[in-house]
Amino acid sequence: MLNFKNISLRRGTRLLFSNTSFTIHKGQKAGLTGANGTGKSSLFSVLLNQLQIDEGEFSMSPGLEIAHVAQETPILDTSAIEYVMDGDNELRQTQKKLLNAEQLNDGLKLAELHNVLEHIGGYTAQARASRLMNGLGFSTRQEQNTVTTFSGGWRMRLNLAQALMCRSDVLLLDEPTNHLDLDAVIWLQDWLCKYTGTLLLISHDRDFLDSITDHIIHIEQNKAEIYTGNYSAFEKIRAEKLAQQQSGFIKQQREIKHIQSFITRFKAKATKAKQAQSRVKALERMEVISQAHVDSPFNFSFPTPKKMSNPLLQVEKVDIGYAENIILNQVSLSITPGDRIGLLGPNGAGKSSLIKILAAEMQPLSGKTQSSDALNVGYFAQHQLEQLRLDESPLWHLQQLDKQATERDLRNFLGGFDFRGDKIAEKVKPFSGGEKARLVLALLVYQNPNLLLLDEPTNHLDLEMRHALSMALQEYEGALVVISHDRHLLRSVTDQLLLVADGAVQTFNGDLDDYRVWMSEHKKSLSKSAVDISHNDSGLSRKERRQSDAKHRKHLKPLLNKLKKVEQTVKKYHTEKKALEQQLADPEIYSDCNKDSLKQLLAQKVSIDKVLEKSEEEWMELEGLLEQESS
Numbered sequence: 310m311l312n313f314k315n316i317s318l319r320r321g322t323r324l325l326f327s328n329t330s331f332t333i334h335k336g337q338k339a340g341l342t343g344a345n346g347t348g349k350s351s352l353f354s355v356l357l358n359q360l361q362i363d364e365g366e367f368s369m370s371p372g373l374e375i376a377h378v379a380q381e382t383p384i385l386d387t388s389a390i391e392y393v394m395d396g397d398n399e400l401r402q403t404q405k406k407l408l409n410a411e412q413l414n415d416g417l418k419l420a421e422l423h424n425v426l427e428h429i430g431g432y433t434a435q436a437r438a439s440r441l442m443n444g445l446g447f448s449t450r451q452e453q454n455t456v457t458t459f460s461g462g463w464r465m466r467l468n469l470a471q472a473l474m475c476r477s478d479v480l481l482l483d484e485p486t487n488h489l490d491l492d493a494v495i496w497l498q499d500w501l502c503k504y505t506g507t508l509l510l511i512s513h514d515r516d517f518l519d520s521i522t523d524h525i526i527h528i529e530q531n532k533a534e535i536y537t538g539n540y541s542a543f544e545k546i547r548a549e550k551l552a553q554q555q556s557g558f559i560k561q562q563r564e565i566k567h568i569q570s571f572i573t574r575f576k577a578k579a580t581k582a583k584q585a586q587s588r589v590k591a592l593e594r595m596e597v598i599s600q601a602h603v604d605s606p607f608n609f610s611f612p613t614p615k616k617m618s619n620p621l622l623q624v625e626k627v628d629i630g631y632a633e634n635i636i637l638n639q640v641s642l643s644i645t646p647g648d649r650i651g652l653l654g655p656n657g658a659g660k661s662s663l664i665k666i667l668a669a670e671m672q673p674l675s676g677k678t679q680s681s682d683a684l685n686v687g688y689f690a691q692h693q694l695e696q697l698r699l700d701e702s703p704l705w706h707l708q709q710l711d712k713q714a715t716e717r718d719l720r721n722f723l724g725g726f727d728f729r730g731d732k733i734a735e736k737v738k739p740f741s742g743g744e745k746a747r748l749v750l751a752l753l754v755y756q757n758p759n760l761l762l763l764d765e766p767t768n769h770l771d772l773e774m775r776h777a778l779s780m781a782l783q784e785y786e787g788a789l790v791v792i793s794h795d796r797h798l799l800r801s802v803t804d805q806l807l808l809v810a811d812g813a814v815q816t817f818n819g820d821l822d823d824y825r826v827w828m829s830e831h832k833k834s835l836s837k838s839a840v841d842i843s844h845n846d847s848g849l850s851r852k853e854r855r856q857s858d859a860k861h862r863k864h865l866k867p868l869l870n871k872l873k874k875v876e877q878t879v880k881k882y883h884t885e886k887k888a889l890e891q892q893l894a895d896p897e898i899y900s901d902c903n904k905d906s907l908k909q910l911l912a913q914k915v916s917i918d919k920v921l922e923k924s925e926e927e928w929m930e931l932e933g934l935l936e937q938e939s940s
Contacts, residue, residue, distance in 0.1 A: 310334055311356070311479070311507070313533075316365030318351060324531055325351055327364070331526060331535040335370075335478075336922050338501070338508040340518045340540060343528035344606075345743045345771050349511045352533070353377065353481050356509070369479075374398075376477035378485065382456060382464040389459070390452040392467055393438040396474030400431050429476070441470045444496040445489070446656040462488040473500065480504060483511045487768050490656045491794040492828055505922065513772045515540055516796040523890065538890040564801075567783045571804055607777035609725035609751075611785040614759035616683035617646040621760050621788055622667060627676030629662050635674060636662055638812045644760065648788040651799045653817055653824050654809030655831065660792045661764055663809060664690070667790060668762050687758030689766050694745045699738035703728045703748050706737075710755055726751040727774075742769035750778070759787040767795045796821050875927050882921040889914050 310332065317327035325348030333339055341349040354360035355367060357377060376396070385392060395401060403425050410418040426432065442452055445466045456467065465488040472480065482501075486494045494517065501508060501521045512518050518525075518540035525536045525543035536543040622644045629637040636659040644650070644667070652660045665671040666678065668688040698706065707719045723733055726747045737745065746769045753761075761782075767775050775798065782789065782802040793799055799806075799821060806824070808817040810831070817824065889910060892898060898907050 311369045312367070314366045314368075316362045316367060318348060318355065318360070319363050320348070320351055326528060326531045326533045329365075329533040331533065333507060333509065333524070335507055336505065336918065337524055338504075338510065338522050339524040339526055339535070340522035341509060341511045341526050341528070342513075342518070342540070342543070342772060343533075344773060345741060347528040348533070349528060350483055353483060353509070353511070356479070356481060373478040374475065375479045375481065376472045376475035377481040378465070378472045378483065379468045382468055385456040387456055388453050389447065389456060389467055390435065390438050390442065392456050393442060393470045393474050394434055396471035397429075397434060397476060399429055399476070400426075400434050403429065403431060438470070438474055441473050442467075444493065444500065445470055446493045466493075469497075477506050479507045479509070481509050484513070484769075485510075486512060486514050486517060486794055489794055491653065491796070491824075492655055494794045495825055495828065513767070513770060513775055514795055514797070515772065515775075523886070537893045538887075542891060564780060564783050605773045605777055606727040607725065607774055609722075609754060609777065610781050611754055611761075611787070612757050614685065614757060614787045616685075617759045617787065618681040618683045620645045621681055621684050623679045624666065624673070625677050625679070627666065627673035627678065629659060629666055630674055636812065637809070637814060639676070640814045642667075642807075642814065644788050644790065646759065646788055647786070648790075649802060649804040650788075650790045651803035651806045652790065652792045652809055653806055655828070658809045658811075659814075660809045661690070663814065664688075664762050664764050664790065664792060667760075684760060685756070685758045686760050686762060687753045687756060688762045688764075689749060689753055690764040691768060693749050694742070697737050697745060697748065700736055702734045702736060703751070704733045706748065706752060707755060710752065722755065723751060743771060743774070746770055747774060754781070761785065761787060761789045761791075763789070763791040763793070765793055766791070767793060767798055875924060879921070879924045882917055882924060886914070886917050886921060889917060 312332045314330050316329050318325045341352065343349055351360060355362060356369075356375060387395075403422060407419065407422045407426070410422055430437065439449070439452060443449070447463075447466070447470075456464065459467065469482075469485055469488075472482070485497060489497065494514070498517055498520050501510070508521070510518070510522060520539075522539050523537070525538070525540055526533055527536065527543060527547070536546060620643045624640055624642045626639045626641055627637075628635050629640060640663065652663065654660050662671070666673055668686055669678075669680075670688070703723055704716070704719060707723065708714070711719070720733055723729075728744075728748070728751070737748065740748070746766075750766065766778065770778065775795065779798055779801045782798075789802065791799070791803065806817040806819070808815055808824075808827075817827075819827070892910055893907075893914065897903065898910065
């Protein structure tokens with residue numbers, strides 16, 4: 310249990326929050342939300358004993374193992390998989406004791422330590438580390454590469470894998486999806502849903518929070534307040550508080566108009582039916598979302614492009630790759646005004662390379678690209694944050710684009726991206742990643758492109774800025790091609806999905822839920838191919854392989870049946886738990902006249918939490934057994 314009672318916390322002279330009280334119970338999964346700089350990461354520092362509270366009391370149960378993601382990766386020649394295994398502290402300590410006992414030839418101590426090693430899963434630790442790395446996008450070959458050979462983003466993935474490797478009681482994750490692609494985000498989401506410890510999660514990804522959390526701690530106006538339910542439940546409560554601010558409904562109506570237009574255009578078209586249906590669901594919750602963001606500090610939109618021609622850009626039978634390594638073969642694509650394309654596909658399949666070809670940042674190995682005279686590309690990628698002039702200000706950067714504009718007009722424009730007052734004239738160097746990303750987006754918007762190419766535009770952006778970007782893209786009249794691990798953004802702004810996989814680019818006839826299924830089947834297919842190769846190398850005949858596979862399937866069937874039954878039980882209890890949380894999220898239930906109902910609901914919640922925890926532990930145990938038997 311983590312208990313905060315009347316705490317106040319400062320960083321330097323700045324007050325983050327004061328007189329704040331809340332409790333996180335064992336097994337709860339809480340999302341921390343609030344604007345950048347409100348104190349979310351500082352709260353983690355308190356838990357890690359890196360920062361002391363100024364007032365009040367903080368206490369937690371003794372002996373808790375707390376895991377968190379290291380922000381720095383040491384320069385090591387250690388293999389990646391050994392580095393990940395370092396996350397299990399008890400494993401490493403036991404291994405050191407074993408080594409000492411072997412040197413002393415202490416048979417009794419050796420037997421004792423081998424029992425400990427078996428108890429903590431030491432003999433399967435390397436397989437566990439390998440599964441974590443694979444889920445986060447590392448290939449089997451990369452497991453043996455040294456840590457120093459990986460780039461910064463991949464090192465952060467290693468740090469994340471190391472934190473997950475720890476058999477922790479409490480797990481602290483601060484923006485864990487920032488360096489991940491969509492496939493890894495979905496894998497991490499599933500892993501965290503099954504995590505049996507207490508989770509505190511800082512994230513600006515709405516879908517990610519919704520799928521994982523059962524409580525939200527929201528920080529604003531120097532207060533941290535806890536809400537029962539996931540992010541959507543919190544947003545509904547907050548929307549009710551802000552409903553009187555009618556200005557938000559103007560934004561709401563624009564988004565509803567766009568979504569309704571899509572539904573009208575494509576509902577009867579078979580290939581678009583599922584996407585249209587997802588827009589219907591989005592429309593149903595649109596009122597809640599818009600009301601909850603009426604006090605956003607961001608207010609910007611894309612101007613109408615001055616010129617547009619049809620098509621804007623064409624690529625014909627291009628091969629994309631580097632030197633002799635062809636990643637994508639014979640790609641043909643025509644982009645016209647109004648196109649809203651989302652790119653899906655596994656990590657390394659060529660999505661970013663395709664975007665670079667469209668942006669003329671790299672040239673195809675063969676084939677041709679043809680752009681119209683009116684083409685004006687706006688390209689956003691993470692490396693552009695590094696190209697900002699660190700000793701110059703936001704105002705200076707904008708002035709380089711338009712020497713004729715008045716300072717007043719430029720200040721007003723930057724204000725829409727929450728650069729106000731002295732901030733406009735400050736040097737960019739000390740800016741956070743989110744502030745730099747906002748500045749790059751501001752420069753892009755100001756240039757009035759008719760083709761937007763966005764490669765992970767939401768990295769480092771908080772929820773309010775992501776919402777503002779989504780709203781602006783809804784109204785954008787040019788063409789859009791976007792790669793993003795933010796599923797809410799993809800659902801909100803794209804009408805067409807393209808799958809980049811297996812050396813090809815093709816239309817994906819489905820929605821993001823279908824893509825999740827495709828991704829699962831794709832991984833199974835890759836695993837089967839690897840098994841087939843292994844079988845071929847073993848020298849077994851085809852008949853012998855079939856007999857071996859059939860025998861293996863028969864052996865696994867009882868375990869699979871038991872796992873399926875437990876999965877259905879877990880799903881049932883999750884549904885009951887969400888229904889209870891929705892009732893508990895209703896402010897009316899806390900009125901004096903509903904005391905008995907509240908008492909009954911809370912008792913039901915405690916009972917459900919207990920049986921759910923037990924069922925999830927059984928689920929995890931069965932999955933572990935299945936993975937061991939399948940390997």
